[in-house]
Amino acid sequence: MPEQKVELFARRLDPGVQKAVHDNSAAGTLKRYSILGGDYDTPDELRRLAGQIRQHSIEHLDTYLEQAEKSLHRHGAHVHFAVTAEDACQAVSGILERAGARKVVKSKSMISEEIHLNDHLATRGIESVETDLGEYIIQIDGDHPSHIVKPIIHKNRRDIARSFEREGLGDYNDDPETITRRARSFMRRKYLEADAGITGANFVSAESGRLVLVTNEGNSRFCLAAPRVHIALVGIEKVIPSDADLAVLLNLLGRSATGQQLTVYTEFINGPALTGRPSGPREMHVIFVDNRRSEILASDCREILRCIRCGACLNVCPVYRQASGHAYRSVYPGPVGAVLSPLLAGKKFKELADLPKASSLCGACNEVCPVDIPIPDLLLKLRNRGHEEHAPSPGTPPMGAFAMLASSPLLWRAAMQGSRAMNLVPLDKLPLPYLQPWLKTRTLPEWRGGSFRRWMKSRHSR
Amino acid sequence: MSTARENIFSSIRSALAPLPSRTPRPEIPPGAAEPCWLDRSADKMALFVQRAEATGTRCFTDPSACADWLRTQNVSKVCVPGPLERLKSLCGAFAEVVDTYRRADVDDIDAAFTPAAGAIAESGSIILSDESTPDRLAALAPWHHIALVSRSEIHLTIADALAAHPDDPNVIWVTGPSKTADVEGILIQGVHGPGAQACLIV
Structure with a gap:
């Protein structure tokens, strides 16, 4: 029976995992709601303002990106550009090789997942360790993050304890505090041994060149304290006009992502460490990565480039809560992923064209979005594109017969009358594979076909 | 690299060229992002202490109270930089005191004082910068970090x-101790950075 891939995934998901994903997401939504509503009389106005700032930024990307580049140069950072994922990987390994760096510590960055940086570095014989606790567990398990902010939302403490035992971080112990302490002491060695630290960036201020990095664990700070080289991978759409805009964006980011006023560490970097300081990078490289973002900018879905990766739309989405992140088969899950992933897929658009359909268009994602992205509208546009490109469409009944009926008044009238027979037929027993998934969870009201037309007629004759 | 740069800028320009109009830069009204409970006439220091404590940062105004706290924490080696003689002698009463943070001592130094560049009352954050803070690692690696914030x-x-x-080149806002909720959403403090964050207001 043809069904949507996301739905199949949800059905096969382990019930324990599903409950964990559901409960953790729902808790995230509640925390966001309570802090945003408690701190602002009109949080929606702030979201709309943030949306305008981001929309303005991406619609003036040519100006702001150039300005950011100049500001970074002025402060002694090297700026690189990469058109494709491969180019970005090459740029990173090129910098590392020139700096003689063999060991790298990495702080969480979605774009490095997008370009599969760790795999590339491994082929060059460069050791790259993920330092965010969740991302480290993903790395040792050879797994993929299932949430933008909470990468191991799909794992429980027993899974993690087994992985730590396997990696030689101590005997089996599933106490979360012990797990965290073991990661602390293991990671400490890695930071101090590393030649380079790789980070992403949450924002880049064009005016000052400052990259803004937010973390709770302090891992990105460590990546910029111990190693001598800093490489930041940044999507070109992350640029904003000035530091002043951050007041709006940072106040929304922490509250939307984790229900915090601010994340614990909010770091602003626009160059190598101050001369003479004992710690901090001597070299800073910023790689601006396109990887189809300019293509998205040219499309009618450009609003998705406003995204600040808070994960609020994942938490609130009824589909994400049931299916978890891996159902989206791409780096970005949930509602934002259902828009972004097919767009980033390029020629492989069709393979992910089912994602925009895995939505009831309930609109909750738009209501929680800190930058007010009209996600349901974008999903509809992508559904349309999928249709135009003849993407496979499992779960959608063939509409040819309906189209024929609906375009001939005579046939329509006859069908309306004839369909009264449906009241006598046990529908759930009919061998109609396309309708069965629907009918399993729905009962149709009694068929009274034609009554609307009669009513219309009586209105006209009055 | 220059060709990659040109390619990207030319793709951006051609993506934006067909737009009939571009979203203007919105004016950010003063106070737009301020929480509704914020009182502009509030005492900044009192608000800072209240917000900092709410995020888990201990606040001290008396150096000896701060030293007493470190003593109860069983701290054995403290880094106190520069000319902070009073703190050095207070901490010297119960712990070894060093005035520079050395990487070789990363496992031994369990508390460090570093001067801050300022603080933010609204969020209870401490501001550190390269200029103000002699060593990024000293403010990060020890279990106890005490920022010296000027009123x-x-x-x-x-x-x-x-x-x-x-x-x-580097400014960081520190809002509470290092924390994670990656394992089953359970909050644990002290992941990579300090498990106990404090500030001494001078």
């Missing part, structure tokens, strides 16, 4: 702090 350098809001951003 006159407390900004009321995040927006105020951004407007007065120091000209420094």
